[in-house]
Amino acid sequence: xxxxxxxxxxxxxxxxxxxxxxxxxxxxxxxxxxxxxxxxxxxxxxxxxxxxxxxxxxxxxxxxxxxxxxxxxxxxxxxxxxxxxxxxxxxxxxxxxxxxxxxxxxxxxxxxxxxxxxxxxxxxxxxxxxxxxxxxxxxxxxxxxxxxxxxxxxxxxxx
Amino acid sequence: xxxxxxxxxxxxxxxxxxxxxxxxxxxxxxxxxxxxxxxxxxxxxxxxxxxxxxxxxxxxxxxxxxxxxxxxxxxxxxxxxxxxxxxxxxxxxxxxxx
Numbered sequence: 001x002x003x004x005x006x007x008x009x010x011x012x013x014x015x016x017x018x019x020x021x022x023x024x025x026x027x028x029x030x031x032x033x034x035x036x037x038x039x040x041x042x043x044x045x046x047x048x049x050x051x052x053x054x055x056x057x058x059x060x061x062x063x064x065x066x067x068x069x070x071x072x073x074x075x076x077x078x079x080x081x082x083x084x085x086x087x088x089x090x091x092x093x094x095x096x097x098x099x100x101x102x103x104x105x106x107x108x109x110x111x112x113x114x115x116x117x118x119x120x121x122x123x124x125x126x127x128x129x130x131x132x133x134x135x136x137x138x139x140x141x142x143x144x145x146x147x148x149x150x151x152x153x154x155x156x157x158x159x
Numbered sequence: 160x161x162x163x164x165x166x167x168x169x170x171x172x173x174x175x176x177x178x179x180x181x182x183x184x185x186x187x188x189x190x191x192x193x194x195x196x197x198x199x200x201x202x203x204x205x206x207x208x209x210x211x212x213x214x215x216x217x218x219x220x221x222x223x224x225x226x227x228x229x230x231x232x233x234x235x236x237x238x239x240x241x242x243x244x245x246x247x248x249x250x251x252x253x254x255x256x257x
């Protein structure tokens with residue numbers, strides 16, 4: 001390769017590196033700030049989910065919610081992994097992004113665990129376990145309204 | 160349509176409150192709160208054929224999952240009869256922890 005060409009290539013490469021460094025310099029701080037915002041949003045999601053679990057949910061509704069959350073957090077993890085690839089070796093950005101990625105992965109692991117637990121197959125119910133017949137009148141012996149049951153339970157009464 | 164929801168006192172309430180369940184009073188209240196909510200939410204469950212215990216059955220099932228007072232995830236299956244739906248009544252006939 002002629003010297004002039006080699007020099008031209010070296011110069012172009014330096015400019016390319018400088019351009020890429022300039023881009024990284026430009027996006028580093030905003031990316032870290034946006035990453036923190038994502039983690040804050042994730043923490044809010046986790047808190048809402050924990051509150052939702054304390055209140056309880058019907059199984060299908062819970063599974064649907066968990067699937068949506070998992071999908072979103074998987075995308076979040078991919079975003080942090082891509083950011084980490086861009087800033088690999090960066091003394092400032094890499095540790096911060098690694099920390100964000102760790103938190104996203106921990107949340108994802110928890111959500112996946114919940115999903116596995118909630119989606120465990122349920123055997124069909126054998127109706128012969130029920131005392132016959134199903135009461136079909138407006139009133140039925142042995143039944144009380146749920147609100148009455150709640151009142152009794154809150155009062156600590158057995159009947 | 161809003162239903163009046165009743166539970167079998169001997170089978171359902173007694174089961175939930177039995178010491179073997181290890182449910183705190185607040186947990187029992189949470190579960191009963193869910194059942195009380197069937198007054199408003201019961202209709203879609205009733206209309207979902209996949210929830211019927213068998214085709215044409217008067218019973219459908221709903222499973223409720225929650226974190227109890229200790230933070231442990233618990234799942235309870237409830238078997239509900241809509242045989243008296245014409246009177247606006249749903250009856251919770253059975254429950255078991257899964």
